[in-house]
Structures are given as structure tokens and as C-alpha cells.
Amino acid sequence: MNAQGGPESRTALDPRLAWRPAGSRDLDAWADLIARTAAVERPVWFERRAELEQILGSKNNPAAENTVLGFDPQGFARAYARIMKNRDGAKAIGLGCVDPEWQESGIGTGLLAWAEQRTRERFAEDTASSADSGGPGTPAQVPKLRLYMEHQHQHQAALFDRAGFTVVRYFNEMHRPLGGTLPQTVLDPRFSLVTFGPELRESVRLAHNDVFRDHWGSEPRDDEAWGLVVDDPLARPDLSGVVLDQPTGTVAGYQLATHDADGAVVRGFREGYTELLGVRREFRGRGIAQALLADAMHRFAASGMDTASLDVDSENPTGALGLYLKMGYTVVNRSMAWDKDLEPAESPTDG
Numbered sequence: 387m388n389a390q391g392g393p394e395s396r397t398a399l400d401p402r403l404a405w406r407p408a409g410s411r412d413l414d415a416w417a418d419l420i421a422r423t424a425a426v427e428r429p430v431w432f433e434r435r436a437e438l439e440q441i442l443g444s445k446n447n448p449a450a451e452n453t454v455l456g457f458d459p460q461g462f463a464r465a466y467a468r469i470m471k472n473r474d475g476a477k478a479i480g481l482g483c484v485d486p487e488w489q490e491s492g493i494g495t496g497l498l499a500w501a502e503q504r505t506r507e508r509f510a511e512d513t514a515s516s517a518d519s520g521g522p523g524t525p526a527q528v529p530k531l532r533l534y535m536e537h538q539h540q541h542q543a544a545l546f547d548r549a550g551f552t553v554v555r556y557f558n559e560m561h562r563p564l565g566g567t568l569p570q571t572v573l574d575p576r577f578s579l580v581t582f583g584p585e586l587r588e589s590v591r592l593a594h595n596d597v598f599r600d601h602w603g604s605e606p607r608d609d610e611a612w613g614l615v616v617d618d619p620l621a622r623p624d625l626s627g628v629v630l631d632q633p634t635g636t637v638a639g640y641q642l643a644t645h646d647a648d649g650a651v652v653r654g655f656r657e658g659y660t661e662l663l664g665v666r667r668e669f670r671g672r673g674i675a676q677a678l679l680a681d682a683m684h685r686f687a688a689s690g691m692d693t694a695s696l697d698v699d700s701e702n703p704t705g706a707l708g709l710y711l712k713m714g715y716t717v718v719n720r721s722m723a724w725d726k727d728l729e730p731a732e733s734p735t736d737g
Contacts, residue, residue, distance in 0.1 A: 398495070398496040398499035398500055399454065399456070399496045399500055400456065400491075400496050402458070403456030403457060403458060403464055403465060404456065404457045404458075404459075405454055405455070405456050405457075406454070406457075407449055407450045407451070407453050407454060407455070408438075408441075408442065408449050408453040408454075408455045408466065408468070409442070409449065409450070410442060412455055412463065413435055413438055413442070414435070415455075415457075415461075415462070415463040416435075416438055416455060416463055416466060417433075417434060417438055419455075419462075419463040419464065419465075419466060419483065419485060420432055420433050420434075420438075420466075420483055421434075422485060422486070423483040423484070423485060423486060426486040427486070427539060428652070429536055430536060430719060431646075431649075433481075434619065434648070436619035437618065437619060440614060440617070440618070440619075441468070444470075444610065445610060446470075446471075446472065446473065446608070446610050446611070447468075447470040447471065451504075452468055452470065452504060452508075453466065453467070453468040454466065454467055454468070454500055456493070462485075463485075464487075464488045464493070465482070465483070465484045465485060465488060465493050465494075465497060466482050467481070467497040467498075467501050468480070468481055468482060469481075469501050469504050469508065469531070471505070471508045471509075471512075472605050472608075472611065473512050474512055474516065475605050476530060476605070477530040477531070477532045477603075477725070478501075478504075478505040478508055478529070478530070478531050478532070479531075479532050479533075479534075480498075480501040480505070480531055480532070481533075482497050482501070484497070489541065490541075494545050495545065495548070495549065498545070498546075498549045501531060502531055502726070502728055505529050505530075505531045505728060506529045506728050506729070506730060506731035507731050508529075509527055509529040509730065509731070510730065510731040513527075528727050528728070529727070529728040529731070530725055530727055530728065531551075531725070531728060532554075532603070532723055532724065533546055533551060533724045534721060534722070534724075535721060535722060535724070536719060536720070536721045537719065537720040537722065538719075546724045549726070550726050551724035551725060552724060552725060552726070553722045553723070553724055554723050554724065554725045555602060555603065555700070555701070555722065555723040556699075556700040556701075556721070556722050556723075557699055557700060557720065557722065557723070558697065558698050558700055558707065558717045558719075558720055559696075559697050559717070559718055559719035559720070559721065560695065560696055560697070560698060560710050560715035560716060560717055560718065561657075561693050561694070561695045561715065561718045562693065562695070562710075562713065562715040563692065563693060563714075564683060564686055564691060564692055564693060565692070568680065568683045568684055568687060569676070569679075569683065569713060569714070570680060571673055571677040571680045572673075572677075573629065573672075573673065573677050574672060574673075576631060576632055577630065577631060577632065577638060577672075577674065578629070578630050578632055579627050579628070579629050579677060579681055580627070580630060581624060581626065581627060581628075582623045582627065582628050582640065582642060583623060586628050587612070587616055589637045590628060590637055590640050590642075591607060591609070591612045592637075593636075593637035593638075593639075593640060593664065593666060594607065594612075594662060594664055595607060596666055596667075597664035597665065597667075601699070602699060603699075603723065615661060615662065618644065618661075620644040620645060621642070621644055621661075622643045622645050622658075625643035625645065625658055625682065625685045625686060626641055626642045626643045626682075627641045627678050627681045627682065628640045628641075629669075629677065629678060631669065636666070637666070638665065638666055638674055639663075639664060639665035639669060639674040639675060639678055640662065640663070640664055640678070641660055641678040641679065641681070641682050642660070642661045642662040642663075643658055643659060643660055643661060643685070643686075644661050645657065645658055645659065655692040655693050656690060656691040656692050656693070657692070657693045657695050658682065658683075658685070658689070658691045658693070658694050658695070659695050659696065660679070660682055660694070660695070660696040663675065663678060663679070663696065663706075665678075675706075675709060676709070676713065679694075679709075679713055680713070682694060694715070695715075696710065696715070697721070
């Protein structure tokens with residue numbers, strides 16, 4: 387496999403830049419490129435060096451095959467893209483950026499073409515790998531590439547639209563000030579609320595896969611994918627809570643939190659962010675989600691934070707948006723998912 391994808395994607399990459407897969411020697415330049423772009427575009431979240439190190443260690447999505455980084459003649463990183471995909475998953479997700487000084491020059495279009503071609507290859511590889519394993523084989527799927535963007539980044543919207551992507555879902559970023567009185571909730575005595583820790587890592591992963599099995603766009607997380615959440619450099623287990631059903635020891639619900647200290651400097655407030663919140667079906671309607679959110683607010687406030695925040699699918703089937711509004715959250719930003727169905731690759735590329 388050529389790390390820069392098949393002939394179509396290699397041709398699309400702008401010849402003004404020297405392209406190669408991201409490696410450990412590129413960490414500083416890669417992180418600096420993303421930070422420079424973020425300083426201009428001011429996204430809510432962007433990848434930091436420690437997160438890029440995680441990406442380089444991925445077994446499911448090896449950087450040597452699934453990233454591309456472009457350098458100018460002076461050796462500065464000016465653009466990058468990567469895709470990630472679960473084996474046998476229904477979609478690949480693309481990420482990347484172009485240095486603001488090099489935007490509107492066709493580089494982003496070339497990166498999208500690279501991501502599309504690599505997505506086709508990944509789907510073909512997964513189908514072939516499943517067949518080679520001796521099992522029945524995975525039915526061929528239409529390759530799908532998904533991209534995410536924040537509402538204010540209209541230059542990205544124009545690029546995605548020209549490339550044939552379509553908005554398929556909207557998400558709301560919500561904030562809740564932590565000054566003043568915070569909500570108090572009381573759980574049924576059969577439940578206990580404890581702090582998340584390593585001993586709960588696997589049971590909460592299984593609970594999460596159960597909770598989100600019917601949510602739009604969600605796919606089961608294996609241990610590596612779960613590690614991207616719980617081992618994230620911004621993860622704060624001390625601000626995260628788990629509700630246990632005491633008679634059975636089952637995880638009934640969970641709230642996993644993060645805090646970005648560097649982001650607080652840029653955004654002007656300290657934010658406790660609920661990365662994941664879920665309650666198992668058999669335990670819904672018993673105040674568990676409210677208790678977890680209230681607990682999070684108290685933990686955030688005690689840690690000196692100003693704001694509790696989270697993101698929610700605008701069409702969440704559990705009525706989560708209504709719950710968050712009742713608990714004092716308000717919508718402050720919007721983002722969207724864009725999809726494109728791709729023609730399948732003729733066969734896996736083997737270089």
C-alpha cells in the first residue's frame with residue numbers, strides 16, 4: 387500500500403508541497419500547523435501534540451497509510467489530512483487543515499480527493515480482509531466519507547459543497563454557567579454514584595456501546611477507540627461520574643468529562659466539558675442523567691471552572707436536548723456533519 391493512497395489521490399495533491407505520511411519526526415511541525423490554523427479560525431476544539439502522538443500509535447488506523455502531510459520548500463508544514471475508520475464500519479471520518487496563508491489555492495480540494503480515494507481503499511481492504519479470514523466475508527458497502535465543521539467556518543462549507551458533500555446532521559454546543567445555585571438531585575437508594583476510574587474502564591465501555599447502539603452515526607468502540615476517549619490527554623476522570631445499580635453491579639449510566647486548560651486561555655473561561663453521557667435503556671426515566679449532570683456541575687465548580695458544556699445531536703432520539711435546556715444549558719454554537727457516498731474502488735491498492 388502506498389501511504390499516499392492510489393494514483394488518483396497522489397495526482398490530486400498539490401505539487402507545490404512535498405507530501406509524506408505523518409511520522410514521529412513531524413510531531414512538532416504537525417502540531418504547529420494545526421495551532422496556526424486554529425489561531426485564525428478559532429475552532430472550539432483542535433488536535434494538540436499529545437493527541438497527535440496517540441494517532442501515531444494507532445493500530446486500527448496506522449498513520450503511515452492514513453495520513454498525509456505537506457511541506458513547503460522551506461520545510462514548513464502547510465497542510466494535512468487523515469482518515470479514520472473502524473473495521474467493517476459504515477463510514478470513514480476525515481480531518482485536516484490548510485495553513486491560512488495557503489487557503490483558497492486548491493490545496494484543500496486535493497486533500498479531499500486524497501481522503502476520498504483512501505476511503506475507497508479502506509472499504510475495499512476491509513472487505514478483502516474479512517473474506518481472507520475464512521469467515522463468510524463482509525458484504526461490500528458503499529464507501530462513505532464523513533466530515534465535520536463548525537457553523538462559522540463557511541469557507542469549509544463552500545469547499546465541501548463543491549466536492550459533492552451534503553449536510554446530514556446538525557449538532558448543538560451548549561453551555562451552562564456555574565455561578566449561583568447549582569441543581570441538586572437525589573438518586574433512588576438502589577443506585578450509587580462513584581468517580582470514574584481504571585477499574586470501571588471496560589464496564590463503562592460496554593455500557594457505552596449498549597447505550598449508543600441505536601444512535602445516529604454511532605459505531606461500537608473497541609479498546610483502542612475507547613482509549614482515545616478515556617486516555618485522551620484532556621480526560622479528567624476526577625470530574626467524571628458513573629452510576630451503578632447496586633444489586634447487580636451493572637453500570638446504569640456514566641458522564642465522562644474533559645478540561646482543556648490551554649483552551650481556557652483562548653476562550654476566556656474555564657470549561658468542564660461532558661464528552662460522553664449515557665444511561666442504559668432499562669434504567670431510563672429514573673433521574674440518572676439529571677444526577678450525573680448535576681454531579682458534573684458540582685465537580686466542575688469545585689475545580690474552579692466557570693462553565694459546564696456539552697454537545698448534543700439536534701435529533702437525539704432520547705430527548706436529551708429538552709433535558710439539557712431544563713437544567714439550564716443554552717445553545718451557543720452549531721456544527722454539522724457532511725457525508726458523501728463514493729464509488730467503490732476496483733480492488734485494494736497494493737502499491
